[in-house]
Amino acid sequence: MKTQSVDLTSKLAQFSEHWAPRTVAEFNGHDIMIAKIKGEYAWHSHADTDDFFLVVKGTVFIDLPGDVTVQLDPGQLFVVPKGVEHRPRAEEEAHILLIESTGTPNSGDVATAAPRRVI
Template identity: 50%
Template structure:
């Protein structure tokens, strides 16, 4: 057993939109990522997705709903099946909590889609 610092883990992230698994709780991965710009509209048909802002400001566009705006220390759970698009006008450091079956961009595959094998690196706990 060991402790971890989210800010220290974020220092190991060098590319935007490339989540890094830093822990696992049962069937949930704990990931850190740095975001800048926007990713792609997508959904996760069978999994909820938690976004927790460590630093910066994050806007999550939700199809057919008002945008959600998050500041440091705030989180939002995107329910399964809801199309969403995270947007960061300036760099944002986040924590994601996702079921281990969650694909990075759902069924949408773009150049920026990161496979779980890359996200795991050597950090799976």
Template identity: 55%
Template sequence: MKTVNLAEKLEMFSTHWDPHVVADYNGNDVMVVKFEGDFPFHHHPDTDDFFLVLEGEMVMDIEGEPPQTIRSGELFVVPKGVSHRPRADQECKVLLIEPKGEPNTGDPATAAPKPQI
């Protein structure tokens, strides 16, 4: 058991769309990531997708629905199977929670590695 300082963890890398695991929680990876630009549309067939904006703001595009803006201090959950795309005009910092091994793109062939920091 130890305290995790999210701001310190976010200072450890400068890349975008590159989640880093900062803790384990009930079989889930708790990760921090920086968003800037557009991520590809994708879905997760077996799990919901959890986003908590720590700093800045992001937009979540959901196929067939109006875009949703998520601001600092707000969270957004995309239900499993729903095609979505996060994007950010300026860098924003986000906390993600996903089951261990879940590819961030929904597809292991295109997923980013998730190093632990």
């Protein structure tokens, strides 16, 4: 049993790459991850799982089909339903917390996904 809390600020200070999530904890078969993002990510979807985004710092936009955009500020979250194409983006660097089933490719495709990194 782990008895230490996870300090997200400390974990975020350990890397600088954008769009390269880091797993900071595991929960019932899910990875709890943090990521730094800036610019646009590719349009993608996840056929078998929802996509959870919680903004820790900055402003994040989630583009959805039909010219719909969801704006998320710190402390706000959004869940993209499985199978829905989406594109996260941030004009300035933003920090997010993600929860995904362990092994879920962040790009929706194993061939283009970032590798799983645990910190």
